[in-house]
Amino acid sequence: xxxxxxxxxxxxxxxxxxxxxxxxxxxxxxxxxxxxxxxxxxxxxxxxxxxxxxxxxxxxxxxxxxxxxxxxxxxxxxxxxxxxxxxxxxxxxxxxxxxxxxxxxxxxxxxxxxxxxxxxxxxxxxxxxxxxxxxxxxxxxxxxxxxxxxxxxxxxxxxx
Amino acid sequence: xxxxxxxxxxxxxxxxxxxxxxxxxxxxxxxxxxxxxxxxxxxxxxxxxxxxxxxxxxxxxxxxxxxxxxxxxxxxxxxxxxxxxxxxxxxxxxxxxxxxxxxxxxxxxxxxxxxxxxxxxxxxxxxxxxxxxxxxxxxxxxxxxxxxxxxxxxxxxxxx
DNA sequence: TTGATATATGTAGTTAACTACATATATTTG
DNA sequence: CAAATATATGTAGTTAACTACATATATCAA
Numbered sequence: 001x002x003x004x005x006x007x008x009x010x011x012x013x014x015x016x017x018x019x020x021x022x023x024x025x026x027x028x029x030x031x032x033x034x035x036x037x038x039x040x041x042x043x044x045x046x047x048x049x050x051x052x053x054x055x056x057x058x059x060x061x062x063x064x065x066x067x068x069x070x071x072x073x074x075x076x077x078x079x080x081x082x083x084x085x086x087x088x089x090x091x092x093x094x095x096x097x098x099x100x101x102x103x104x105x106x107x108x109x110x111x112x113x114x115x116x117x118x119x120x121x122x123x124x125x126x127x128x129x130x131x132x133x134x135x136x137x138x139x140x141x142x143x144x145x146x147x148x149x150x151x152x153x154x155x156x157x158x159x160x
Numbered sequence: 161x162x163x164x165x166x167x168x169x170x171x172x173x174x175x176x177x178x179x180x181x182x183x184x185x186x187x188x189x190x191x192x193x194x195x196x197x198x199x200x201x202x203x204x205x206x207x208x209x210x211x212x213x214x215x216x217x218x219x220x221x222x223x224x225x226x227x228x229x230x231x232x233x234x235x236x237x238x239x240x241x242x243x244x245x246x247x248x249x250x251x252x253x254x255x256x257x258x259x260x261x262x263x264x265x266x267x268x269x270x271x272x273x274x275x276x277x278x279x280x281x282x283x284x285x286x287x288x289x290x291x292x293x294x295x296x297x298x299x300x301x302x303x304x305x306x307x308x309x310x311x312x313x314x315x316x317x318x319x320x
Numbered sequence: 321t322t323g324a325t326a327t328a329t330g331t332a333g334t335t336a337a338c339t340a341c342a343t344a345t346a347t348t349t350g
Numbered sequence: 351c352a353a354a355t356a357t358a359t360g361t362a363g364t365t366a367a368c369t370a371c372a373t374a375t376a377t378c379a380a
Contacts, residue, residue: 004225005210010295011284012277015189016206017298018182020227023337026175028310035315043366046176050165060328065164067180072367074330096328096375117172123313124171130300135170137297138177140290150188153283155195183367203336220358232337234360256345256358 029120036116040109044085047076051086051102052110058097085109189280196276200269204245207236211246211262212270218257245269 006013029042046066051057057065063073077100080086085106091097102110128134166173189202206226211217214225219237223230237260240246245266251257262270288294 004227005213006206006226007299008213009209011281011288012209013205014284014288014295015182015186015202016226018178018185019337021298021302022175022178022182024305025178025310028314029175031311032314035311036318042175045173046166049169049172053165053168058328059330066166066176067164069368070329071331071369075366094328094376098329119314119317121171122317123310124174126313126317127301127304127310128171128174128297130297130304132292132294132297132300134292134294134297134301135174137288137290137292137294138181139167140292141287141294142181144287144290145184150185150283150287151191151195153286154188154192154279157279157282157286158196179367218358219360229338230359231339231361235336254346254358258359 032120032123033116036119038109038113038116040113044076044080047073047080048085048102048106048110051100051106056099056101058091058099062100080106192280192283193276196279198269198273198276200273204236204240207233207240208245208262208266208270211260211266216259216261218251218259222260240266 006016026042033040033042046068047062050062050065054065059073059077060070063070066073068076077086077088081088084103086100087103088098088100091099166176186202193200193202206228207222210222210225217225219233220230223233226233228236237246237248241248244263246260247263248258248260251259
């Protein structure tokens with residue numbers, strides 16, 4: 001396997017490489033939805049899938065759940081509202097909160113996606129089923145980082 | 161380990177999760193450079209490191225090497241030129257080409273970064289040294305995708 | 321029970337990559 | 351060797367996330 005400088009730099013360029021792989025998969029994701037003739041954008045996935053599984057959520061709890069900053073969630077919600085895939089209502093006990101849920105159109109779309117997801121899960125399983133499993137590796141690294149951040153670890157090595 | 165909906169969706173949200181992890185590491189990367197009092201941005205890494213290892217390259221070959229679209233490279237080069245870390249000259253045999261290289265200031269900066277990189281490599285080795293090694297998993301997945309794209313694999317599963 | 325603090329949402333502007341298009345020069349081919 | 355094609359660079363505009371700041375409401379504590 002010929003190696004370029006970035007790949008050869010190994011651990012130094014880990015962030016760049018994660019992003020590159022993410023982009024690559026996302027682009028193919030969009031093409032898969034197109035091939036199935038489904039009007040769906042990969043960036044909608046975290047919000048819509050979470051609402052599909054949890055039915056009703058406030059903006060901040062949704063943001064926490066998907067791991068996005070809340071303004072990112074708000075702009076996605078704005079777009080999804082325009083698409084009539086979600087709707088909002090006020091929380092009666094805490095008037096600051098806006099509760100978000102799928103519309104019937106949204107629920108229908110998500111239900112129609114089940115077969116596409118099945119295919120995506122299979123294809124992903126296929127590509128990650130290597131000696132070192134990518135999903136497991138991500139889980140493990142995230143758990144490790146939760147214990148102690150990258151920054152703190154780097155600082156510890158510095159002092160040695 | 162409590163799981164949120166996105167993590168639980170596993171293979172479906174792989175692109176989102178890769179990106180999230182990349183962002184997290186990049187942000188800590190910036191803080192590490194700051195802690196070492198080095199005026200360096202993580203986004204500069206691919207270009208500068210490649211020029212450090214390969215000395216002189218054209219815009220397109222550099223873009224290919226780091227895996228970026230060429231306009232992205234051009235805007236990074238513009239910024240690095242303003243910082244006086246790189247300079248360009250015309251290729252004498254092919255006048256279309258612009259050859260890019262590190263300035264003395266650029267070389268000095270990169271040399272000063274060696275100790276920081278050492279720490280980053282150690283910290284990264286620490287977090288990726290789990291049962292499934294993240295770097296190896298990325299290498300394996302990229303190799304697998306090179307053989308046959310995600311889209312083609314998904315389409316193959318569809319037809320079954 | 322009011323003043324301080326915390327939480328929820330929203331807006332504005334930034335960033336770091338991208339795609340689409342344009343132009344100049346090189347290379348290939350009939 | 352001229353026309354067609356390919357390659358190299360550049361510009362303009364887009365995208366999908368972010369941070370910083372603002373405001374309204376809720377909760378807590380003196």
